Amino acid sequence: MAEPMRIRATLQGDVADVRILMRHPMETGQRKNPKGEIIPVHFIQSVVVTHNGKTVFDAQWSQAISRDPFLGLRIKGAKAGDKVSVTWTDNKGDKRTDEATVAASS
Amino acid sequence: MFTLRSRIAVLALICLFAPAAGAQNAGAGLEVGRKMLLEDNPGELWIDRGKRIFHEKRGPKKASLEQCDFGMGPGNLKGATARLPRYFADTDKVEDLDSRIVTCMVTLQGSDREQVKKSAIGRPLTDGSDIEAIAMYVASHSNGMKMDVRLDHPKEREMYKAGEYLFFRRSGQTDFGCVTCHGQPDKRIRLQDLVNMLDKKQIQAVAGSWPAYRGAHGISRTMQWRLYDCFWQMRLPELAYLSDVSIALSTYLNYQGNGAVVKVPGFKR
Numbered sequence: 001m002a003e004p005m006r007i008r009a010t011l012q013g014d015v016a017d018v019r020i021l022m023r024h025p026m027e028t029g030q031r032k033n034p035k036g037e038i039i040p041v042h043f044i045q046s047v048v049v050t051h052n053g054k055t056v057f058d059a060q061w062s063q064a065i066s067r068d069p070f071l072g073l074r075i076k077g078a079k080a081g082d083k084v085s086v087t088w089t090d091n092k093g094d095k096r097t098d099e100a101t102v103a104a105s106s
Numbered sequence: 107m108f109t110l111r112s113r114i115a116v117l118a119l120i121c122l123f124a125p126a127a128g129a130q131n132a133g134a135g136l137e138v139g140r141k142m143l144l145e146d147n148p149g150e151l152w153i154d155r156g157k158r159i160f161h162e163k164r165g166p167k168k169a170s171l172e173q174c175d176f177g178m179g180p181g182n183l184k185g186a187t188a189r190l191p192r193y194f195a196d197t198d199k200v201e202d203l204d205s206r207i208v209t210c211m212v213t214l215q216g217s218d219r220e221q222v223k224k225s226a227i228g229r230p231l232t233d234g235s236d237i238e239a240i241a242m243y244v245a246s247h248s249n250g251m252k253m254d255v256r257l258d259h260p261k262e263r264e265m266y267k268a269g270e271y272l273f274f275r276r277s278g279q280t281d282f283g284c285v286t287c288h289g290q291p292d293k294r295i296r297l298q299d300l301v302n303m304l305d306k307k308q309i310q311a312v313a314g315s316w317p318a319y320r321g322a323h324g325i326s327r328t329m330q331w332r333l334y335d336c337f338w339q340m341r342l343p344e345l346a347y348l349s350d351v352s353i354a355l356s357t358y359l360n361y362q363g364n365g366a367v368v369k370v371p372g373f374k375r
Contacts (some may be wrong), residue, residue: 021150
């Protein structure tokens with residue numbers, strides 16, 4: 001079951017610094033369980049980040065990305081109050097979308 | 107010819123010293139990485155997960171843990187872990203965070219104590235245990251507060267004394283005590299700096315940073331696990347989960363760490 005992400009977006013000048021933590025096992029398909037059976041491959045395949053509905057980041061990931069991945073990116077031309085939405089889809093079709101609001105720089 | 111030879115000599119010298127210099131700076135390099143990991147700590151995800159489990163109606167009695175008393179009154183989590191371990195009148199025992207969660211799962215939710223204890227320490231690279239997630243959630247309510255373990259009750263004093271004794275006592279086939287590794291400054295195992303627990307600053311850094319996300323295990327861990335692992339590393343008999351020995355040690359350590367500002371989730375390698 002997909003668990004919520006943690007998204008922080010803070011404004012630095014006219015650039016939004018976005019930091020995303022995702023909860024995912026990211027199994028490589030090469031590990032074995034205590035019984036010696038291979039743990040099936042299970043990883044996030046695509047990550048899409050949108051800024052006010054417009055796609056600003058679209059990535060195809062592989063099983064080389066770590067467990068509980070962290071993704072950081074910067075969005076130019078962002079303003080405080082803008083909506084940043086992140087969606088990931090894994091190879092089992094599981095999906096998760098979370099949204100955050102760009103906070104003014106402190 | 108001579109120049110070539112001297113060049114080789116210089117290269118050889120560099121090769122000789124490079125690893126040494128690298129080892130010395132390794133701690134500093136790790137520090138940078140640790141800072142980055144603390145800023146975006148995956149342990150934060152365990153707070154969310156713990157929150158969900160904490161408020162969920164579970165167990166034979168179909169109850170949540172919302173009415174659990176961590177010492178500040180039922181349902182009041184604020185600052186609770188900064189005071190743990192402490193004496194609880196209802197169980198007539200000194201309890202730490204883990205044992206209090208288990209107590210509540212038994213009394214409020216009607217779970218079987220032995221069953222809960224069995225699954226309390228999660229396997230690495232799995233989803234971890236419920237208790238580890240709940241512990242992180244509960245502890246996050248003490249963030250920014252100072253560790254303030256008190257030894258008002260005679261049983262708390264007793265636990266503290268026992269913990270102090272255990273910390274300094276050498277035992278087992280390798281004649282190890284906690285103090286063997288954690289009683290001198292600037293010691294390390296491979297690249298891991300060992301905390302000198304006789305140093306107030308260093309023990310405070312420990313007391314304020316558990317439960318923590320353990321990088322290599324990919325899950326949240328509590329002090330109970332840390333002590334269990336220390337015992338394993340010392341080749342001592344397995345430290346039983348929630349045993350008096352573990353609670354005595356964490357009473358001693360947390361009391362030594364009094365004054366530390368709680369900041370969880372911590373991050374461990």
